[in-house]
Amino acid sequence: MDLNKKIRELENEIDRLREKEKRFEHDIEIFHKVFESMKKQFEQMKRELTKK
Amino acid sequence: MLKWLYSVLLVLVLPTSLALTVNPQEYRIQELEQDRTYQIVATVINSDLSAQDISIILDRDSQYLAEFINIQDRFFQLQPNDKRNVRIALMVPEGRLSPEEHVAVFSVMSGTYKLGEFRIRFSIAGDKIQSLIITGVHAEDTPRDKPFFIFVGIKNEGNVIARIRPVIEIFDGSRIVDRFGEESRIMVMPGEDYNLTLMYDLTGLQNKEYVFSVSLLYNENMSAGPKSVRLSVLPSLNVQTENYLLREGENLSIIIELENTLDRRSFYNVVYSIEGANISGKLEGEFSEPYKKLDFQVETSALPAGEYVINIETRTGQSLERLESQRIILTVKGKSLAVYYAVITIIVILSIGISSAVGYKWFRERAGKPSLEKVESKLRKTKRVFSRTEEDFRQLSNQVVRFMQESNDWLDSRYGRGRYGFK
Numbered sequence: 001m002d003l004n005k006k007i008r009e010l011e012n013e014i015d016r017l018r019e020k021e022k023r024f025e026h027d028i029e030i031f032h033k034v035f036e037s038m039k040k041q042f043e044q045m046k047r048e049l050t051k052k
Numbered sequence: 053m054l055k056w057l058y059s060v061l062l063v064l065v066l067p068t069s070l071a072l073t074v075n076p077q078e079y080r081i082q083e084l085e086q087d088r089t090y091q092i093v094a095t096v097i098n099s100d101l102s103a104q105d106i107s108i109i110l111d112r113d114s115q116y117l118a119e120f121i122n123i124q125d126r127f128f129q130l131q132p133n134d135k136r137n138v139r140i141a142l143m144v145p146e147g148r149l150s151p152e153e154h155v156a157v158f159s160v161m162s163g164t165y166k167l168g169e170f171r172i173r174f175s176i177a178g179d180k181i182q183s184l185i186i187t188g189v190h191a192e193d194t195p196r197d198k199p200f201f202i203f204v205g206i207k208n209e210g211n212v213i214a215r216i217r218p219v220i221e222i223f224d225g226s227r228i229v230d231r232f233g234e235e236s237r238i239m240v241m242p243g244e245d246y247n248l249t250l251m252y253d254l255t256g257l258q259n260k261e262y263v264f265s266v267s268l269l270y271n272e273n274m275s276a277g278p279k280s281v282r283l284s285v286l287p288s289l290n291v292q293t294e295n296y297l298l299r300e301g302e303n304l305s306i307i308i309e310l311e312n313t314l315d316r317r318s319f320y321n322v323v324y325s326i327e328g329a330n331i332s333g334k335l336e337g338e339f340s341e342p343y344k345k346l347d348f349q350v351e352t353s354a355l356p357a358g359e360y361v362i363n364i365e366t367r368t369g370q371s372l373e374r375l376e377s378q379r380i381i382l383t384v385k386g387k388s389l390a391v392y393y394a395v396i397t398i399i400v401i402l403s404i405g406i407s408s409a410v411g412y413k414w415f416r417e418r419a420g421k422p423s424l425e426k427v428e429s430k431l432r433k434t435k436r437v438f439s440r441t442e443e444d445f446r447q448l449s450n451q452v453v454r455f456m457q458e459s460n461d462w463l464d465s466r467y468g469r470g471r472y473g474f475k
Contacts, residue, residue, distance in 0.1 A: 007427055014430050016309070018437070025441050030199045030251070032448055037249045039455060046462065048241070049115065 071100040072167035074160055081142075081174035089143040094170045096138055096160055098130040104162045105129050108138055109467070111157040113239060116213075118467070120144045121156060142172060150242050151178025152212045183210040184276040187245070189266050193284040196254045202281070204248040204266050208240040215239055216270045218248060221278075223263040230256065233266075256373045257285045298384050303353050308346040310339065310368065321367040322346065326360050326382070357386045 075095045084090075098104050108126040110118055124139040142156070153175045160168035187205035194200045208214045218233040233250050240246045261284045267277040298304055310320055317340040325332035335346055350362075362380040367373075 010427050011430065014427070014434050018434055021434070021438055021441055025444070026197070028441070028444055028448060033199055033201070034251065035448070035452060035455075042455075042459060045115075048244070049118070049466070 071098070072104065072160060072162075073097040073099055074168040074170045077169070078171045078173060081172070083177050084142075084144060084174040086144050086146040086148075086176070089141055092140045092142060092172060094138045094140070094158075095135055096130065096168070097135040098132060101132055103129055103131050104167070106136070106167075107161045109159050109161060111159055114156045114158075116239075116241065117149075117154060117156045120148070123158075140172070142174070144176070149176050150212045151176050151180055178211075180212050181210045182212055182214070182271055182274050184208055184214045184216070184240070184268060184270050184274065186266060186268060186277045186279040189264070189279045189281045191264060191281050191283050193286055194254060195286040196257065196259065198254075200252050200254045202250050202252065202264055202266070204250070204268075204279075206238075206240055206246040206248055206268065206276075208242055208244055208246075211242045212271070213239055213241055214268075214270045214274075216268050218250065219267045219269060220250065220252075221265045221267075222257070223265060224260070229262070254285050256369075256375075258375055259285055259377060261285075296380060296382050298352060298355075298382060300355070300357055300384055300386055301353050304350040304362075304382065306346075306348055306350060306364075308335075308366065310344045310346070316340065316370070318368055318370060319372055320344075320346075321372050322364065324350065324362060324364045326350070326352070326355075326362050329355060329360055331355075352382075352384070355384050357384050359383050 073096070075097065079092050079094075081090065096106060098106075106128055108123055110121065110123075120143060122141040124141075125136075126138075128136055130136055140158075153173065156172040158170050158172075159166050160170070185207050187207050189202065189204050191200070191202040202220065204218065206214075206216070216238045218236055218238070219231060220233040221228050222230045222232075232252055236248075236250065238246065238248060261282060263280050263282050265278045265280045267275055269275050306324070308322060310318075317338055319336070319338045321334070321336040323332070323334050331351060333348075333350065335348060360382045362382055364378045364380070366376045366378075368376075
């Protein structure tokens with residue numbers, strides 16, 4: 001029975017890690033979008049400065 | 053022949069850094085004569101005990117003045133107790149700058165540290181026309197667990213710079229539920245268009261329709277807008293709905309795991325109900341530890357065989373501002389079937405900033421026979437997924453580093469050698 005309980009606890013831990021990983025992936029996706037937006041704004045600034 | 057300063061007010065102020073002194077800290081030119089060159093001298097004194105490698109750079113918000121300014125010897129080394137005169141030439145051709153006050157802010161840097169600052173403030177005579185318009189607002193229906201962006205088109209139809217602070221208010225009917233955007237600062241030159249993108253975390257909202265109303269506050273006390281967009285907050289995509297099996301006469305066990313990554317107390321409120329069965333309940337409380345487990349039973353033993361829908365609403369946060377909703381399909385089978393019991397585990401994760409996720413973990417457990425092989429296989433799969441995420445993050449980091457290097461190279465080619473705040 002103890003072994004079964006331990007296995008269940010490990011399963012729970014693995015699933016908890018999976019959820020953390022999903023959240024991390026989600027954060028990466030957001031950071032990526034923000035970074036792309038920042039790059040675009042920098043390119044816009046470069047174009048304006050080069051024009052003048 | 054050098055042209056000398058006209059109508060210059062010297063403002064002597066206290067130094068901003070104990071290690072470095074800049075004197076004077078501000079030059080003011082009351083009414084700048086266009087097409088005339090002004091020579092300004094600022095003295096940098098190193099009162100530190102060590103030598104300093106100094107670079108003089110124009111601040112980001114003053115970059116639009118760069119073409120009218122020439123700094124002699126912007127990079128130099130200063131020994132302890134030594135001083136250096138930094139010569140700056142300012143010449144604004146007729147009609148090139150808007151009729152308003154302009155401030156060129158210079159940072160005195162040592163490596164990536166800002167040790168001091170000085171400014172050149174001048175006015176261009178003329179009639180001001182302030183006119184900023186919102187050309188469009190666009191946002192799409194978005195699931196609550198996805199990044200949400202709102203796009204605002206801006207046009208400066210005036211003849212002066214618009215220094216903008218956006219304000220977005222979120223309406224539920226006539227009630228304002230939140231506002232954001234005010235921390236952003238944008239400068240739009242006269243005659244220019246600008247596309248503003250703002251991000252918002254939808255997890256504090258419910259799955260319904262809202263109106264996002266955009267206003268732009270700019271300059272002293274001007275405003276543009278409001279312009280609105282109506283959109284729906286959609287249910288989280290991460291919600292997994294599976295069929296769950298229960299034997300007639302059994303009670304349903306529910307485990308809710310709350311994870312608190314915020315460094316403060318959080319409240320929780322869980323409300324569940326089974327449609328068509330007049331079964332409902334509520335749990336509420338508070339916790340400040342990183343994990344809290346809510347383990348409770350729902351009285352389903354009297355439910356006859358059939359299919360049922362369970363709705364669970366979990367509210368968390370300091371003011372219960374976050375809401376996660378789940379729908380579960382529960383199948384109650386007759387007593388003649390093999391033994392199964394269902395345990396529903398809902399993991400609610402509170403996190404700082406943008407994301408929060410609700411994941412479901414469903415598992416069925418056959419009494420007395422969990423398997424080591426299953427756990428090992430799960431672990432192997434999880435490791436593979438982690439490696440993929442690590443790889444994604446590595447690639448993203450490389451992109452960021454490459455972007456920083458390329459932007460530094462561009463700044464070098466435009467403004468001379470040295471690094472501007474990046475290592």
